[in-house]
Every structure is written in structure tokens, then in C-alpha cells.
Amino acid sequence: MRVDDRQLLSELDLFGCIQCGKCTGGCPVSITTPLNIRYLIYETLVGALPEAEHMEELWDCTCCFTCVERCPKDVRPAELIIGIRGQMVESGKIPGTISTALTGIFRQGNPLGFARDDRAAWAEGLDLKPAQEGCDTLLFTCCTSAYDLQAQPAARALVRVLKAAGVDLGHLGTEETCCGNEVRRVGEKAMFEEMLVEEGRALLESVGARRIVTTSPHCFNTLKNEYGLHGIEVRHYTQVLAGLLQEGRLTLSGSLDKTVTYHDPCFLGKQNKVFEEPRAVLRAIPGLNFVEMDRNRERSLCCEGGGGRMWFEGTNTEDRLAFRRVQEAVDTGAEILAVACPFCLAMFSDAVKVKGLEERLKVMDIAELVAQALGG
């Protein structure tokens, strides 16, 4: 399949590129895979892109947007990858696992292919009220938080914590549908815009909540920046918890005598500049000894779970960034690697197992740590 480079050039402002390499130099997967976004821009500019079939590494991009954040000329390199993926989607030339994920969203509202009817099963016994009855804060759960057994405890912990702080919390139940953040990033623009955003916006606005709190930075990113919601504040749960702690509405009477480090998720940190709130929450936990990894905040090393990578293994399964990252966490002397994203949780939990580090490092969501410190 030939990529229509003229169309890409008309849609994306690539002419400002000076080929300095800042994008590729910062690209986390450029070390482990053949993906070279700087060179891809050059090939697009001069009309020398190879056939799409020869660009499997395009699916390696995690859409961490380090390239976009750092480009000195305001070119948005990752958007080129999304654009090429879009053409591949249109002609059906996409990896089978991604195709399956998209079908799952189309049929059941989640990429994991589980039944829509089971979407709220994770919340059983939590007495979580239907948002349709009216609520101040609408909890938006990531599909992973809702269905993945590994991620569900974090969502349940979050509900307990928010309720302990007296937050008037509601949930969409089985009406909740995938936010589509990764759908847009794998290039399925039509499904994202015409189905997920359009229907999602109407549903979310109909609740009349003051704010939405998300379990995932990915949902947070797209609902906040791409949905165009009117009159609703969108917050990642760490922001809400930091606010509740600061206002004194959330008090932690228990303690957690552990050394903990924190991994900045790309969609929360780099892309939305939420760096301090998760740290403030961790520091507020009595007894917790907080340590930083060398690469933190803007330099956090991507877990490789974004941009559709939850549904695509990648061209290098031997050397995963998550392997490096959990080692960096171990090197700090931390016993717990705190995360604030269900994708990071999945990637790092897996890496800890593969690398045989279970005895030394536990991967936990910040919500779980806070729930443990609730005490009484």
C-alpha cells in the first residue's frame, strides 16, 4: 500500500522541520526499535516513504508525545505517525490485534472484548450510585480499570477513598463506553470523532455533574483536551485526591512504612504537566518514605503501554522499556513502584514478573496506597 504523502503534507505542518533529531533523540522506542520519526518526516517531505507494509515499526510508537513536547520548531512529529496509521486503517492494513480491539469497542464499548453488561461488575458491593440520579462528581473508569482483574483493585480503592472524603460520587454503569484516546492514536479517526466523542459528549453532559474524575491519564487527556465538554471540569484522580488532602476533607490516620518511588505517566506528566499532585498525595501518606528515580517528570521513561501498544506487542519483545524502568525503580531502593495509570500498572507488573523482581518490587496504584492509609 502506498502512503499518500501529499495528503499528509496538506494536513500536517511538517515544512517547519529542520531535521535536528530532537524528536528521535527523545523517542523512547528509538533505542529499541527501528522507528525513526525524524527520518520519517524527511521521507514524507521529499516523497520517499516506503510502502506501508514495510513500516511495521510505525505501530511501535506509544504516542508518549515526547517528540511533540520537545520539537524546537513546533512540528508535531507523532501526528505524522497517527496520520499514516489513519491511511492504513482506511485500507484495512493494520495488525490483527488492533483490529480486534477496535471491533471490541464497536460491539461492546471496550477494546478487551468483554460484554457491555459486565462493565460495572467491578463495583459490586461498593454502593456506587448511578450518575443518572445526579451527582457532583462523575467517576469515569478506564476499560482496563473496569475489566482487568489486575487493575480493578485500584478502581475499588479509589471509590473507597473518595467516599471516605465525602465526595458525592456517581457512575455511568453499563452505559459507560471507551473514551477512545487510543482509538484516535491508532488512526481510527472516524470511529473516534463520529462515534465515541459525539455520543460520549452527549452522555457525559446529560448527567449534569460538576466534574469528571478519571482513573486513567489516557481518559483524562482525551476528555479534557479533545471532547470539547461544556461546563464540566475533567480531573485525573490524583488531582482530586491532592485537593481533598489540602482542604482537609481527606485524612489519613493509618500509615504505610514503605519506601516508594513514583513513575510519571506520559499522558499525565509530559502531555498535561501534572507532576506535583501525585507526589503531594504520596508525601501525605504517614510513614511513607518517598524517593525519586533519576528520570522523572519531563524525562520519565515511557512504559510502552500507550498509543495502541496495549493491543500490539511491538517489534522488539526482547528489550522492553518497562524492563529498564522497573530496574530503575529497584535501584532507588524502593519497595513499591507507585503508578497512576492502569496501563503503567499492567506493563510494570508484567515486567516485574518477567525480570523475577517480585520479591523486591511491588507495583501499586496510588489509590491503593491511599486506601491502605485510610486507617480506622
Add this chain to the structure above:
Amino acid sequence: MSEKSKPRIGVYICHCGTNIAATVDVAAVAEYAQSLPGVVKARHYTYMCSEPGQALIKEDARALGLNRVVVASCSPRMHEPTFRGAAQEGGVNPYRTEMANIREQCSWVHHDRDAATAKAKSLVASAVAKATHLDPLEEREVGVQPGAVVIGGGVAGMMAALDVADAGFPVTLVEKSDRLGGHAAGLNRTFPDLEPTAEWLTPLIERVQSHPRVTVLLGAQVEEVTGFVGNFELTVAQGEERQKIGAGAIIIATGYDIFDPRRKPELGYGRYPGVVTTWELEQRVAAGDLTVAGRTPKDVAFVKCVGSRDVQLGNAYCSRVCCMVAAKQAQLVKQLLPEARVNVFYMDVRTFGKRGEEFYDEARRAGVLYRRGNVSEVYARGERLVVRVEDTFLRRTVEHETDLVVLAVGMEPRLDAGAISALLKLPRSADGFFLEAHPKLGPVDTATSGVFLAGCCQAPKDIPDTVAQAKAAASSALIPLLRGTVPIESATAVVDAELCAGCGMCVEVCPYGAPALDPLWGVSRVNAVLCKGCGACAVTCPSKAIRLQHFTPVQILAQVDALVE
């Protein structure tokens, strides 16, 4: 209207090569102009601004006894002074010259030749109509305060001060810090000859301090500036003391700020002791100590363009010195640590200027390795640092292990540039540096006559360019000082005391402080020396008592009538 002032108008249509003539039928316009009332002679010519073009005006004026001149050509911003001069030499009062802009406002923006020609005719008719009503105005001059104030005691300020003082005028050099020398004092050696800075900077400071006509005020700041070219008055604060200083000209040489690389957190500055700026390396090289945490570096990596050429930071410009600074320091590092690998990571190498390319050649021959790639990230690996960069020629991202990372930081407009700009009504360009009057023809002049720019306050530049601009600013500042008088605008506002109700609205609206209420008569009087002829008072006056000369209602209405006829 007396016989003497009965209009005898000459009209001159310019082809501007083909700029106008390709779109406008200039012959037809001239023929039409010839038919207008009061027009004695209408001509068209290739370049009216040329020597022969101006000669046509002068000769016609004398031979035909013209008393008004209309030139249809480019914008008056371009050549009004030229044609006023030509008219004057032909014996016509320069204020009886009027221009019709048939280039920017006609030939350059239209394609249809017939329509463009018709529009050019209208514009010419309009200019002729106004010219008919133009009054002669007197050219005026005022005396000049013999002396200058230079703001900023760096290389630019000192050089400018010395030239003005050497020409025989007293100079006050106002420096904010407690010493002279500016940023140059922080340099150990300079490119492209590796000469120790102290060898030329110390004698320069010495000369300034001992010059009989230079008064250096350290720890001093200009608080207020009033007046105009030839007669400025500055209020300078030094500690608790305030003094007023009169000056015929002001030279701004306030310099720049060094970019703070903490604003590029991915580069690890402020986090790792092994990441330093070129300014810090300057001191380390001077001390001969490049150790990091007690260890001698085996590998040194320079990172170029830090804080420059970066749209996201708002610094789109090239800082113009960092490539040469890096080439200099890389050579000096190589001299101190011959065994170390020295790498310069770059986007582009811009070692222009005299001996620039040769200097770059010398750096490479000394063993400095240039690798093309804009460093994306710096992090720690054990005791060493890692520079993560794509070597764009290898087409591969490398994790380059090193011991000392040197950030070649660029220049930024000073944080207080806004305050200085407000003090002197100095416009700034999009990059935040002070704006020169013309990018080519007025590089040291500003929008305020009598105020000149020198050095990096105008744009980043190296020391030779700074000195050249400082000497140019001094020489421009000397023009009014040496002449002893300055011409002032004749097209000023005048108040009809019979009509003035003394409401004072003109006093409030004037940005130049020209009108004031006469305490005895209770009417407004305009100080013609301060008036710039902007017309704000004339349109504000509820009694219509203020008239702006050269733009009177009669003149403007005639111009409008001719256009709509």
C-alpha cells in the same frame, strides 16, 4: 488668494521602473493630471527619486515658477523627505509638497490595468486638491544640550561613551551594577584568536574610568526621561540620591540576559553537577579545573542551541555566538585534557564572520568531534552522564556516555527590557529585543529621534559587531551634538485662543506633553518644540479651537471631495 499664492502646481508621475508602469498607464495619468485645475506641468519619468528625476522637479520649479509639487510614486514614508528637498531646492516651500501613493496602494495590489489607472488618476486628483490648499510652513530649529547619556556599562556602552567623549562632549555612563565590563567580564578568552579577554577589556575599562569627559555612575538607574532630541532630561537614581542630567542624545546599551537552562528540564541542568553552561565552563577553563566530583572527565559533550532557535520557548532567533563559543571552548578543553574525547552536538554549524570558518576548521583539526543531532535528554548512569541524541548521520539514537555536559546557552532580552522600553517609548521587535528604526538603513536609530541602540539590547551579536554598532551609535549621536541645532517638526498643532474654552482635554490626550493651560489667560498653548504633529488634540478639542497645520479640515476635505467626485 493673492496672486503670489495662486496655485502653480507641477505633477510628477513615477514609473518606479516597471513597479508602477507595468500596471498603471503612467502616460494617461500624466495627461489627465495636466487637465486638473492649477496644474501647470505634468510629467512621467522612470525613477522620480533618481538624480535626473529630482532635477526635473527643480528645473520646472524655477523655469515655470511652480509653488506646489505633487509626486505620484511610492509611500511618503519612503521618499517624502527626498521630494521635499527637491522642491525646496527649486524654490518651493517644502511643506507645499504632496505625495500620491500609486505603488503600495495601487500598482502592487491590483492586476486590472484599466482599473488601476483609473484609481491612480483619482489618487493624483486628490493629492492635487490638497496641494491647492497647502500653506507654506517655516522650517524651525532649536539648540542642543552638548552631551550624551549612555545607559549600560558593557562593551557597547563603554565604546560608545569613549567615541562621544573623544569628540569633545561630556558623557554620563549609567551602569546598573557595581562594575563596568558587562557580560564580557565573565569571559576568559575570546574567539577567534583565543586572546585573554583581560588584555583588551581591562585597558578599555581603565580608559573609560580615567577619561576626563566621561562620568561613570555605578549602581545607578535611569528613572525618568523627558524632553526630545537635543534636549533630553534624565532623572538618574544612585542609591538614595537623585540627579537630573541634561543630554542632547541618549545611547541605549543595556545588553541581554543569559538563557536559564532550567527552562529545558530535559537537559538536567541544576540537577547534575556535571551539567554546566558555557559561562560556567569559562571560569573552570580559566581556573584550569574541569573535574566533576573530583574526577577528571574522559569525555566532554557540548550541546548547542540551548534556549535559541526554539519556537516553543518563544526564542525563534539564533543567538549568533554560541557556535563560536563552543568551538572556542572545545579547543580549550582539548588543550587542558588532550586525552579526553570532546564532542560537539549540533543542529547546524554557523561560524560565519571573519575567521569564523577557519576557527571551526581549527577546532576539528584539534580533534574536536562534531556530531549532528540536537540533544534530547541528559540523565545519569552510575557516576557518569548519558546524552541521549539521534546522530542524524548514523540515523540512530545513541546513549552517549560522558562526564561533563556543556550547554551553549543563548541570549535573551533582559527581564527589565519592558521597563526601559516604557521609559523611552522604545518599540520592541517580536523577539523582545529593541526595535531599530529600519532593518537595513537605520540599524542604530530608534522610533524616537535622538535615542540610539548599541549592542545586544537590539539583537544577539558578538563583540566585533557590538563594537561596530556602538561606534555607529556614537557617530549618529554626534550628529545633533556637532550641529548644535536640531530641526523640529513644522506641521504642529496651533490653538485659536479666541475659540479655546480652556477645558484641558488636549492636555490630557497629548502623549508628548505639548499643550498646557496658560495660567493667566486660561487657554491652551501648544509648545511647538514638543509637538510631534500627531493630531490627537485637534480631534479631541470640543471647541474645534485646535488646528493641525498641514492637515487642516479644508485641506483634508478637498482631498476627500476630489476622491469621491
